[in-house]
Amino acid sequence: xxxxxxxxxxxxxxxxxxxxxxxxxxxxxxxxxxxxxxxxxxxxxxxxxxxxxxxxxxxxxxxxxxxxxxxxxxxxxxxxxxxxxxxxxxxxxxxxxxxxxxxxxxxxxxxxxxxxxxxxxxxxxxxxxxxxxxxxxxxxxxxxxxxxxxxxxxxxxxxxxxxxxxxxxxxxxxxxxxxxxxxxxxxxxxxxxxxxxxxxxxxxxxxxxxxxxxxxxxxxxxxxxxxxxxxxxxxxxxxxxxxxxxxxxxxxxxxxxxxxxxxxxxxxxxxxxxxxxxxxxxxxxxxxxxxxxxxxxxxxxxxxxxxxxxxxxxxxxxxxxxxxxxxxxxxxxxxxxxxxxxxxxxxxxxxxxxxxxxxxxxxxxxxxxxxxxxxxxxxxxxxxxxxxxxxxxxxxxxxxxxxxxxxxxxxxxxxxxxxxxxxxxxxxxxxxxxxxxxxxxxxxxxxxxxxxxxxxxxxxxxxxxxxxxxxxxxxxxxxxxxx
Amino acid sequence: xxxxxxxxxxxxxxxxxxxxxxxxxxxxxxxxxxxxxxxxxxxxxxxxxxxxxxxxxxxxxxxxxxxxxxxxxxxxxxxxxxxxxxxxxxxxxxxxxxxxxxxxxxxxxxxxxxxxxxxxxxxxxxxxxxxxxxxxxxxxxxxxxxxxxxxxxxxxxxxxxxxxxxxxxxxxxxxxxxxxxxxxxxxxxxxxxxxxxxxxxxxxxxxxxxxxxxxxxxxxxxxxxxxxxxxxxxxxxxxxxxxxxxxxxxxxxxxxxxxxxxxxxxxxxxxxxxxxxxxxxxx
Numbered sequence: 139x140x141x142x143x144x145x146x147x148x149x150x151x152x153x154x155x156x157x158x159x160x161x162x163x164x165x166x167x168x169x170x171x172x173x174x175x176x177x178x179x180x181x182x183x184x185x186x187x188x189x190x191x192x193x194x195x196x197x198x199x200x201x202x203x204x205x206x207x208x209x210x211x212x213x214x215x216x217x218x219x220x221x222x223x224x225x226x227x228x229x230x231x232x233x234x235x236x237x238x239x240x241x242x243x244x245x246x247x248x249x250x251x252x253x254x255x256x257x258x259x260x261x262x263x264x265x266x267x268x269x270x271x272x273x274x275x276x277x278x279x280x281x282x283x284x285x286x287x288x289x290x291x292x293x294x295x296x297x298x299x300x301x302x303x304x305x306x307x308x309x310x311x312x313x314x315x316x317x318x319x320x321x322x323x324x325x326x327x328x329x330x331x332x333x334x335x336x337x338x339x340x341x342x343x344x345x346x347x348x349x350x351x352x353x354x355x356x357x358x359x360x361x362x363x364x365x366x367x368x369x370x371x372x373x374x375x376x377x378x379x380x381x382x383x384x385x386x387x388x389x390x391x392x393x394x395x396x397x398x399x400x401x402x403x404x405x406x407x408x409x410x411x412x413x414x415x416x417x418x419x420x421x422x423x424x425x426x427x428x429x430x431x432x433x434x435x436x437x438x439x440x441x442x443x444x445x446x447x448x449x450x451x452x453x454x455x456x457x458x459x460x461x462x463x464x465x466x467x468x469x470x471x472x473x474x475x476x477x478x479x480x481x482x483x484x485x486x487x488x489x490x491x492x493x494x495x496x497x498x499x500x501x502x503x504x505x506x507x508x509x510x511x512x513x514x515x516x517x518x519x520x521x522x523x524x525x526x527x528x529x530x531x532x533x534x535x536x537x538x539x540x541x542x543x544x545x546x547x548x549x550x551x552x553x554x555x556x557x558x559x560x561x562x563x564x565x566x567x568x569x570x571x572x573x574x575x576x577x578x579x580x581x582x583x584x585x586x587x588x589x590x591x592x593x594x595x596x597x598x599x600x601x602x603x604x605x606x607x608x609x610x611x612x613x614x615x616x617x618x619x620x621x
Numbered sequence: 622x623x624x625x626x627x628x629x630x631x632x633x634x635x636x637x638x639x640x641x642x643x644x645x646x647x648x649x650x651x652x653x654x655x656x657x658x659x660x661x662x663x664x665x666x667x668x669x670x671x672x673x674x675x676x677x678x679x680x681x682x683x684x685x686x687x688x689x690x691x692x693x694x695x696x697x698x699x700x701x702x703x704x705x706x707x708x709x710x711x712x713x714x715x716x717x718x719x720x721x722x723x724x725x726x727x728x729x730x731x732x733x734x735x736x737x738x739x740x741x742x743x744x745x746x747x748x749x750x751x752x753x754x755x756x757x758x759x760x761x762x763x764x765x766x767x768x769x770x771x772x773x774x775x776x777x778x779x780x781x782x783x784x785x786x787x788x789x790x791x792x793x794x795x796x797x798x799x800x801x802x803x804x805x806x807x808x809x810x811x812x813x814x815x816x817x818x819x820x821x822x823x824x825x826x827x828x829x830x831x832x833x834x835x836x837x838x839x840x841x842x843x844x845x846x847x848x849x850x851x852x853x854x855x856x857x858x859x860x861x862x863x864x865x866x867x868x869x870x871x872x873x874x875x876x877x878x879x880x881x882x883x884x885x886x887x888x889x890x891x892x893x894x895x896x897x898x899x900x901x902x903x904x
Contacts, residue, residue, distance in 0.1 A: 314775030
């Protein structure tokens with residue numbers, strides 16, 4: 139992502155700011171990518187009595203285009219690449235762009251009866267240099283959100299294929315892998331915004347979505363202080379009052395929202411991190427560290443959902459749940475099914491599943507939402523011994539190695555849905571609601587066989603229709619690729 | 622490919638397991654994948670005590686590849702030579718017999734998600750083979766495919782189609798549906814006596830009737846009849862065949878016009894209503 143060129147280094151010491159004749163404060167710009175909570179931030183800004191923040195105007199893009207046209211008309215040298223911005227944007231062009239923008243934003247402010255214009259358009263970071271030349275006293279609100287939550291949000295917003303929100307070019311490069319496409323989307327946006335933060339620290343104020351939803355009043359107050367406007371207590375509730383401008387693109391959910399909630403934090407926990415190539419994951423984690431987010435590691439999605447996607451002191455020292463061998467109700471349901479399945483194991487079971495029928499494995503039931511600090515429930519199944527053992531594990535023990543060859547991990551809700559027949563086991567695995575993990579690498583069909591065997595053991599739909607004797611089917615649920 | 626099977630030697634005829642694979646007791650192939658309801662069909666068929674059901678073991682692609690290799694080796698175009706047919710069949714016989722001996726069943730039934738090209742070769746090897754051709758409403762296939770693959774279609778049977786329609790899973794799956802449906806319909810037309818069409822909606826809506834038709838088509842004997850009442854309700858929940866298919870939510874606008882025309886033609890042939898008219902997308 140290239141930035142627009144400057145005629146002179148963009149330092150306010152050498153810039154020649156052009157101030158509005160009416161003395162009105164210069165605009166504030168939200169630097170953000172799609173699905174990062176920018177519409178919520180816009181609502182908060184727009185709810186302040188001094189500020190006006192319309193839906194996405196793409197004003198910075200227009201400023202860039204205007205600057206290019208003006209530069210060419212002013213006789214600035216052309217770019218070596220036809221169609222690119224000229225290498226130098228002369229001051230005359232900057233003044234011309236500012237006049238145009240002032241006219242537009244001034245009219246808007248007048249209509250709204252507000253004093254300061256704020257703009258929330260996707261991809262604004264690319265134009266930060268130019269915007270600071272046009273408005274040397276402008277401010278940037280740098281908005282971030284945990285990458286995996288952005289990915290989850292993007293996929294939720296585009297269930298039929300990634301379109302809009304700036305996703306198109308990313309999915310075109312990796313068609314069929316929305317996770318990687320969105321990971322690159324996040325990386326590009328985060329890199330651009332972080333670069334602006336680094337270069338223009340005094341003009342920037344960092345806002346993390348997770349902070350915003352956890353403490354909207356406090357974060358809003360910090361933003362308002364940065365912008366030099368008065369505090370506005372109660373603004374987190376007022377921002378959903380009727381009166382927000384509805385034209386232009388925005389988050390499709392915001393119009394059906396009446397309060398700020400942290401419910402969507404951590405939804406990226408179900409995103410299969412394995413679909414992102416390791417070099418990209420490494421880059422994500424470098425940025426995540428700079429932003430104070432939990433990294434995306436090998437344990438992603440296979441342990442208890444972190445209570446916070448931010449690296450805070452409290453998240454690091456979260457108290458461990460008592461290691462009591464008492465399953466949650468959902469975990470108990472899984473245990474009941476396993477007990478019944480183990481008692482029904484016969485010679486035909488061993489015949490159907492071959493060497494897998496003598497293995498040991500672990501079913502991990504992660505606590506359901508609202509279970510607080512309750513640890514995971516681990517059912518260890520020893521098929522050879524026909525035994526089932528419950529092991530309660532605290533969040534502190536999450537890194538402990540299992541002594542079984544393979545695990546299937548999932549939330550209590552996911553297990554309940556499978557056991558109750560609401561969700562097919564194959565679909566749950568495909569959607570990563572349940573995850574198959576193994577120590578080492580087994581032969582290609584072994585994982586499918588184990589999963590089919592588990593389906594048999596849990597007497598799930600489909601497996602029920604294959605009574606053991608006389609053994610009609612060879613691995614009835616053995617479907618390569620879970621298709 | 623229109624090659625004929627070589628005569629079966631008396632030595633071969635003496636083997637009862639081979640005899641079971643000829644004539645009306647030939648292998649059964651379900652053409653379709655789980656998104657077309659093939660797994661539900663497999664579950665129905667596996668209620669028959671004589672059938673050994675497998676799925677996706679790759680027999681049809683194997684036959685297709687072996688046929689291609691033989692054509693190359695013999696420097697000839699279709700049809701396959703008698704030698705080629707005998708050789709490929711010896712290979713497939715051994716696989717099928719292994720399945721049958723492992724289960725104690727008499728007749729092999731495979732759910733094959735592969736392209737029906739392999740079915741053409743297989744039919745040359747086993748003229749008594751029966752093919753159940755699965756069909757399903759395009760919108761339901763799209764809904765099931767997207768629900769099953771929320772992270773993208775890359776690691777799925779839709780992969781090659783996703784490349785053609787980046788950012789549009791609806792179009793990718795629609796293109797897949799067209800390709801598969803065309804191939805299966807072509808096969809049905811070419812081999813009417815060997816094929817039997819089943820729509821997934823009929824299978825779950827009128828399972829008893831479909832079962833009777835299939836039983837007649839496959840000439841299943843009375844002693845091998847289906848065990849217990851015919852209830853396919855719990856077949857829902859199979860990968861891609863779930864109750865949450867929610868085809869009503871599929872945005873028809875995302876099907877490009879060039880696909881829509883062909884889609885509607887095929888839907889009509891199979892007896893489905895045309896695609897809904899594009900409407901405004903709700904945001």
